Amino acid sequence: MAEDNLSFHDWANSILFSSHLEDKLRKISLNHRVDFSFSPMNDVPAGPGRSELHLFSEKQLKFPKASQLYLKQNLAIAMHAFANHELLAIELMALAILILPHHTEQEKKWKLGIAQSLMEEQVHFQLYVDRLKSCGYDFGSFPLSGFFWQRASHFKNFSEYSAVMSLTLEAANLDFANYYQKIFLELGDQVSASILEKVLMDEIKHVKFGVSLLKKLKGDHSLFDYYQSLLPFPLTPARSKGIDFQPHLRKLCGLDNSFIDSIKNFDDQFAITKR
Ligand SMILES: [Fe+2]
Ligand SMILES: [Fe+2]
Secondary structure, three states: OEOOOOOHHHHHHHHHHOOOHHHHOOEOOOOOOOOOOOOOOOOOOOOOOOOHHHOEOOOOOOOOOHHHOOOHHHHHHHHHHHHHHHHHHHHHHHHHHHHOOOOOHHHHHHHHHHHHHHHHHHHHHHHHHHHHHHOOOOOOOOOEOOHHHHHHOOOOOHHHHHHHHHHHHHHHHHHHHHHHHHHHHHOOOHHHHHHHHHHHHHHHHHHHHHHHHHHHHOOOOOHHHHHHHHOOOOOOHHHHOOOOOOHHHHHHOOOOHHHHHHHHHOOOOOHHHHO
16 A cells, blocks of 8 residues: 655654565555655665664575476575575665656656656565465575675666666566566466566566667667776676566667677676576
8 A cells, every 4th residue: 555644754764764564565556746845865874774684694595406496495496586586676776766866857767767666666575475485484584685786776766777677687687587487387386487477577668768868868879889988896787687688678678779789799708697
């Protein structure tokens, strides 16, 4: 349920800084009364607010082999990792709302777009956690990686945010969501497959949002050159590919053949793209 007594700032602020999951899952109604009378934050915090149980961990858990996802514990490990990515997306989007400027009507519109995506990430998080619970586990049962926070929290403007979040992390998730949806269907796990299908449909919208934003801001550059110039070291376009690269899903997001080919052929010897 959307809470109308919460200001836009306080909503994003409690999502980012509260250590309670229920605060991170609160919704807001994005109507014409959204209040932009707050000043953007100056510094990126070291990390989001997290309870003891949900702190980032250095421990690495091996992601189960696709063929072994019919086993309950493996399914739980996968759902837990996917839920963690959703929670990080929620927190990074709240950070974008708090730290990016909103001087112009366009910037306000973009923030409302980010807020819309954020609330879809909340739905994804809940779907994964419900599935996790049906396997007998809770969010926090396994170590939580903070990798996305470390890589993706240092954007200074809307184009850097979109390049890192939408065109890299979310674009890679187009492949991952499509791949795991197929795996779960092959394993006869309709429930998990339908979650991945929902996530994929929303992810197309989220990538599309970033693509249209970058197209507006790219000036005379090609979209690919502009995109690549925005990525902070050590992120490269290789990170925007998941398992089983899907050109057609990128077309649905408004990317053209030349951009898609540049991504497809991009090789920085990064191991994950070659799994
Ligand atoms: Fe998501
Ligand atoms: Fe997303």
